[in-house]
Amino acid sequence: MSVPVPGGSIEDWLNELKLYQRNTLNGILLSNEPEKAAEIWITSQGSDIIVHFGGTHDTKPFWDRFRQEFRSFICDDNAYTEEKKALSAEGSITKTLLISVVSSAIGATIGYSATLLAPAVAILLCVVGKMTVNAYCKNG
Amino acid sequence: MDIFTQITLIVGRITQVGVNMLGTGFLVAADGRIVTVYHTVGHDDKNLVVLFPHIRRINDYQDLADTSCKPIPAQIAEVDPIKDICILKTDLAFKGPLPRIGSFDEISVGDEVGIFGYPHCVEGRRSLTFQKTIIGAKVLIDTSGVKTKHAVINTQARPGQSGSLVFSPVQNAIVGILVGAYAPAGGGISLGGINPRELHQTTHCISAHYVKEMI
Numbered sequence: 375m376s377v378p379v380p381g382g383s384i385e386d387w388l389n390e391l392k393l394y395q396r397n398t399l400n401g402i403l404l405s406n407e408p409e410k411a412a413e414i415w416i417t418s419q420g421s422d423i424i425v426h427f428g429g430t431h432d433t434k435p436f437w438d439r440f441r442q443e444f445r446s447f448i449c450d451d452n453a454y455t456e457e458k459k460a461l462s463a464e465g466s467i468t469k470t471l472l473i474s475v476v477s478s479a480i481g482a483t484i485g486y487s488a489t490l491l492a493p494a495v496a497i498l499l500c501v502v503g504k505m506t507v508n509a510y511c512k513n514g
Numbered sequence: 515m516d517i518f519t520q521i522t523l524i525v526g527r528i529t530q531v532g533v534n535m536l537g538t539g540f541l542v543a544a545d546g547r548i549v550t551v552y553h554t555v556g557h558d559d560k561n562l563v564v565l566f567p568h569i570r571r572i573n574d575y576q577d578l579a580d581t582s583c584k585p586i587p588a589q590i591a592e593v594d595p596i597k598d599i600c601i602l603k604t605d606l607a608f609k610g611p612l613p614r615i616g617s618f619d620e621i622s623v624g625d626e627v628g629i630f631g632y633p634h635c636v637e638g639r640r641s642l643t644f645q646k647t648i649i650g651a652k653v654l655i656d657t658s659g660v661k662t663k664h665a666v667i668n669t670q671a672r673p674g675q676s677g678s679l680v681f682s683p684v685q686n687a688i689v690g691i692l693v694g695a696y697a698p699a700g701g702g703i704s705l706g707g708i709n710p711r712e713l714h715q716t717t718h719c720i721s722a723h724y725v726k727e728m729i
Contacts, residue, residue: 392592392727392728393727394592394594394724394727394728395594397727398594398596398597398660401596401658401659401660401661402596402658402659402660404659405658405659406658406659414596414658415595415596416557416595417595418595418596418598418657418658419552419553419595419598420551420552420553420595420596420597420598420657420693420694421598421655421656421657421693421718422657422698423655423696423697423698424655424693424694424695424696424697424718425694425695425696425697425709426551426553426554426676426693426694427537427671427672427673427674427675427676427692427694427695428525428536428537428538428551428553428554428635428636428673428674428675428676428677429536429537429551429553429554429555429556429676430534430536430556436557485557485558485560486557486558487557487558487559487590487593489590489591489592489593490557490590490593490595
């Protein structure tokens with residue numbers, strides 16, 4: 375079961391996000407391509423000239439795992455079937471709904487906060503929407 | 515100052531052997547929302563908690579041998595990994611006025627500020643500690659193309675203080691959040707778990723006004 379991804383510009387997709395997310399992402403996008411901006415968003419922990427005084431310094435290779443799961447959601451008919459069924463039951467799939475469902479599903483699978491994933495999901499969905507699902511999946 | 519005993523909290527994670535204290539956070543809304551820094555919490559809110567206040571007055575003696583605590587479940591509500599700010603949602607409720615959220619725009623270099631946090635909590639020590647210092651500089655820090663307003667405060671900070679609130683008595687407002695110390699990547703050594711490069715008074719705090727658009 376494939377997921378129809380609405381088209382739209384990067385601005386259209388960012389408009390589905392909260393203002394603070396949009397402001398930060400617009401700054402990153404000034405000097406980075408969309409997919410790189412998504413990677414920066416979910417792998418950053420602030421400035422690299424500041425040493426942290428708390429936390430557990432998680433260094434998991436998070437981006438690759440996230441991108442792999444995103445691709446599974448979009449390209450693998452046998453993955454995330456329950457979520458796709460729920461989406462297909464909707465009259466029309468809005469950008470907001472798609473971002474929310476994909477972020478929650480992937481977050482639950484890889485054990486990361488859906489709130490953190492949502493902006494990166496929005497950017498990758500924009501990339502897919504611009505080239506069609508089939509073209510994105512064939513690109514490997 | 516007693517209000518800070520009720521709004522400055524330890525952020526931790528429940529493990530098989532108890533609560534692993536990760537850093538400091540502070541109550542920012544009466545409905546239980548708490549501000550901390552993202553690197554304290556990390557990507558996952560599984561088993562995340564804040565600890566209910568353990569003293570009522572700042573002059574109370576804090577029993578360092580008392581390891582009892584009341585964990586309150588917390589979830590990540592908002593996060594900006596570039597600015598390193600995180601909002602947690604809890605079921606805590608607060609009655610009465612909370613300090614206003616201000617900005618480093620409102621204060622000047624040389625102004626006095628107070629810091630409330632839990633230094634060394636990551637090593638198991640629970641002691642709400644007040645520090646007084648001045649704003650040493652205002653700086654812009656570029657992270658992946660995004661410039662954010664920070665202040666350098668002229669005091670040394672230690673692990674556990676990430677997420678501490680920075681309070682301006684002149685503005686009667688929380689003006690910043692302690693993030694860490696200046697230490698460019700790629701250098702330093704560890705002596706008994708301490709990197710001497712971190713032992714200085716160039717402590718960085720991010721302006722609190724970024725929190726306003728997240729709550």
